[in-house]
Amino acid sequence: MLEIIIQGVLLSGLYALIAVGFTLIFSVGRVLNLAYGAYIMVAGYIYFYFSQLLGLPPIAGLLLAGILGACMGLLKYNLIVKPLKADHIAVEISTLILAVVLQSAVILCFGNSAKILLPIIPGVIHIGNATVTYNVLVATIASWLILIGLYLFIKRTHVGRAMMAVSMDTKGASISGVDIDKINMITWGISGFLGAIAGVFFASYTQLSPTMWVAPLIIAIAIVIVGGIGSIIGTLVVAHIIGFMEIISVALISPQLRGVFTMLLIILVLVIRPKGLFGREEL
Amino acid sequence: MMDFLEIDKLSAFYGKAKALHEVSLTVKQGEIIAIIGANGAGKSTFLDSIMGLTKTEGDIRLEGQSLIGRSTPQIVESGVGYAPERFNLFPYMSVYDNLLVGAFTARTDIEKNIKVVENLFPRLKERRNQETHTQSGGERQMVSLGRALMSSPRLLIVDEPTIGLAPKICIEIASVLKRLRDEFNTTIVITEQNANFAMTLAERLYVLESGSIKIQGSVEELKNDPQLTEAYFGH
Ligand SMILES: Nc1ncnc2c1ncn2[C@@H]1O[C@H](COP(=O)(O)OP(=O)(O)O)[C@@H](O)[C@H]1O
Numbered sequence: 382m383l384e385i386i387i388q389g390v391l392l393s394g395l396y397a398l399i400a401v402g403f404t405l406i407f408s409v410g411r412v413l414n415l416a417y418g419a420y421i422m423v424a425g426y427i428y429f430y431f432s433q434l435l436g437l438p439p440i441a442g443l444l445l446a447g448i449l450g451a452c453m454g455l456l457k458y459n460l461i462v463k464p465l466k467a468d469h470i471a472v473e474i475s476t477l478i479l480a481v482v483l484q485s486a487v488i489l490c491f492g493n494s495a496k497i498l499l500p501i502i503p504g505v506i507h508i509g510n511a512t513v514t515y516n517v518l519v520a521t522i523a524s525w526l527i528l529i530g531l532y533l534f535i536k537r538t539h540v541g542r543a544m545m546a547v548s549m550d551t552k553g554a555s556i557s558g559v560d561i562d563k564i565n566m567i568t569w570g571i572s573g574f575l576g577a578i579a580g581v582f583f584a585s586y587t588q589l590s591p592t593m594w595v596a597p598l599i600i601a602i603a604i605v606i607v608g609g610i611g612s613i614i615g616t617l618v619v620a621h622i623i624g625f626m627e628i629i630s631v632a633l634i635s636p637q638l639r640g641v642f643t644m645l646l647i648i649l650v651l652v653i654r655p656k657g658l659f660g661r662e663e664l
Numbered sequence: 665m666m667d668f669l670e671i672d673k674l675s676a677f678y679g680k681a682k683a684l685h686e687v688s689l690t691v692k693q694g695e696i697i698a699i700i701g702a703n704g705a706g707k708s709t710f711l712d713s714i715m716g717l718t719k720t721e722g723d724i725r726l727e728g729q730s731l732i733g734r735s736t737p738q739i740v741e742s743g744v745g746y747a748p749e750r751f752n753l754f755p756y757m758s759v760y761d762n763l764l765v766g767a768f769t770a771r772t773d774i775e776k777n778i779k780v781v782e783n784l785f786p787r788l789k790e791r792r793n794q795e796t797h798t799q800s801g802g803e804r805q806m807v808s809l810g811r812a813l814m815s816s817p818r819l820l821i822v823d824e825p826t827i828g829l830a831p832k833i834c835i836e837i838a839s840v841l842k843r844l845r846d847e848f849n850t851t852i853v854i855t856e857q858n859a860n861f862a863m864t865l866a867e868r869l870y871v872l873e874s875g876s877i878k879i880q881g882s883v884e885e886l887k888n889d890p891q892l893t894e895a896y897f898g899h
């Protein structure tokens with residue numbers, strides 16, 4: 382029982398971090414960024430390259446992955462999303478294509494086989510009869526700190542409030558003096574950064590492989606659909622619902638069912654509450 | 665002689681459709697003018713065009729400086745505040761946060777401007793923490809005007825300030841707009857379907873029909889104009 386609670390809390394914190402970058406883009410830019418999972422994967426490999434192949438300290442690898450993730454987000458906004466702005470389907474198709482292209486690129490550079498990331502911080506801690514690696518504990522604490530930081534940034538700063546404003550009414554934001562394009566750029570940059578950090582943690586939680594982008598993408602989509610848009614609190618709550626659901630189904634039923642309940646939940650919510658449990662009515 | 669706001673043969677387009685036809689008008693500093701027109705006449709298009717929100721031809725000059733080619737945020741920064749037709753508020757943000765977003769280009773004046781706004785609309789002070797999607801139409805109009813004032817505008821443009829509001833609120837809004845002009849020398853352009861209300865507030869009127877100015881003049885001149893009487897006092 383304690384084991385389930387601890388594993389659930391740890392996994393859910395990570396899921397919240399995975400989802401929040403995706404939620405941001407969807408809320409502010411109304412773009413379903415299907416390449417988001419691929420950022421997560423590429424960031425894992427960037428970390429692997431710098432920290433494990435070149436031997437830089439883990440924190441440097443993590444930061445480099447974050448910075449390069451932000452650059453990928455910015456490039457994607459400027460080269461794909463902005464030119465195709467009017468056409469949502471085209472944006473979604475091209476983000477999916479980008480994901481597949483990135484997967485091929487990673488196979489070319491690093492090969493097809495899965496890789497194990499060395500723990501960012503080695504060691505384990507015993508809580509009751511549960512064993513928790515420092516690695517996972519650090520990932521969860523870092524996720525929480527980043528989420529709290531993001532929450533405060535959005536609520537307390539001019540740029541953060543402007544991001545919220547754009548997500549609710551672009552014309553209203555524009556006539557308030559907010560440069561929509563600039564806010565979109567900032568959002569894509571932050572999202573890329575968060576996705577990359579989440580990617581390193583996720584890769585060290587599971588393992589690194591060229592197809593690992595699918596699972597986090599589905600988790601992110603599930604959290605947005607169930608949590609509704611524009612709500613960090615909603616993201617956090619739903620991340621815990623999904624995280625616990627997975628841990629419980631793995632522990633009590635079968636590890637094979639890991640993702641199945643998540644998908645069932647997506648479909649269920651789409652059918653009964655298209656705006657998500659915490660969603661807002663469009664005005 | 666250069667006027668405060670000069671609009672020169674302004675046309676606006678939605679795709680190929682021309683919604684505004686060579687509209688020209690001038691406004692002096694500290695003046696209140698009203699654009700009168702029925703539904704679909706082009707009032708909102710005209711105000712959106714001043715804000716750089718539509719595709720236009722012609723010129724718009726504020727104190728001699730052309731606004732053409734500037735982005736909407738740059739036009740806000742040049743001193744134009746806009747309270748649009750449907751308010752375009754941020755529904756899940758508090759009244760106070762809505763006002764703060766309005767201060768995006770004027771961050772050094774926030775305290776001063778909040779005082780001005782809450783003094784003009786005491787109700788916004790009482791409702792500071794209320795999310796605007798739960799508010800009445802009158803309160804939303806106040807937030808919308810307040811948000812526009814947070815950028816310290818010298819020109820305030822307001823699209824149908826009283827549409828759908830109770831008479832008591834209309835009077836309150838009108839008196840606030842008058843105070844803004846009298847106390848802060850803000851120049852004001854409003855649009856209206858109701859010529860009666862416009863005449864209680866504005867000094868000069870322009871009548872817009874199908875995207876063109878048909879009649880113009882001071883309230884004194886137009887008060888007894890049979891053309892205007894027929895079309896705009898009918899109801
Ligand atoms: N976004 C738009 N796309 C196409 N046509 C529009 C749009 N907005 C307004 N129009 C057209 O432009 C004309 C003027 O509309 P509008 O400026 O909203 O008038 P008013 O504010 O006086 O009611 C109308 O014929 C309307 O149908």
Ligand SMILES: [Mg+2]
Pocket residue numbers: 707708709749823
């Ligand atoms: Mg209108």
